[in-house]
Amino acid sequence: MQTAPDPAMASEPSREQIDAGSGWLLLEFGATWCGHCQLAKPLVAALVQQHGVPHQWVEDGKGRPLGRSFSVKLWPTLILLRDGQEVGRVVRPAVADDLDALAATLAR
Template sequence: MSYSRDYASQEPSRADIDAGRGWQLVEFGAPWCPHCSAAQSVLKDWLDVHEMPHLKIEDGKGRPAGRSFKVTLWPTVILLRDGQEVARVVRPRGDGDLAVFGHALQG
């Protein structure tokens, strides 16, 4: 599983996210958000190279997963390894914005 075009039909619990093994990219946003739409090609291109699970979670007021990660702006993209946050990017616009993820994968 790699790039997910659609948001998850059911929001996973924080415990489910934390239980993930290996690398995974978690994206918080909303389908109507222009910043989220603009980031999709950058995320897809990055995931085409760094294949890993992409968990796309629709966020909003009162949504527990986003609140547990202290998400305040969309999209917020978080790189996890074995359920632990390694790096975070808010509102990526280009490949350079995701360079922090590449550095984290090498470290």
């Protein structure tokens, strides 16, 4: 018996698409039920707004290949990419200062 594809996975970009990207991209791996993820939402929103960086939220968990390809272990994990290459990473930001390194990279 064949099962219907998971719509959330269908909208998830592939690693190949991410690697082929151009310009800036902030990937945010998390889960909708994650308390740490909810705490970080306004911090991430402020960073995205302040720097105008494209942002992609990715539902992560068991069977999600994109998170595994980036070795995501804890949520939220923010990965800053430039032209498909990782240039910064922050895990479980709790205060705005936790995102200073990403902001500094974007400001260069």
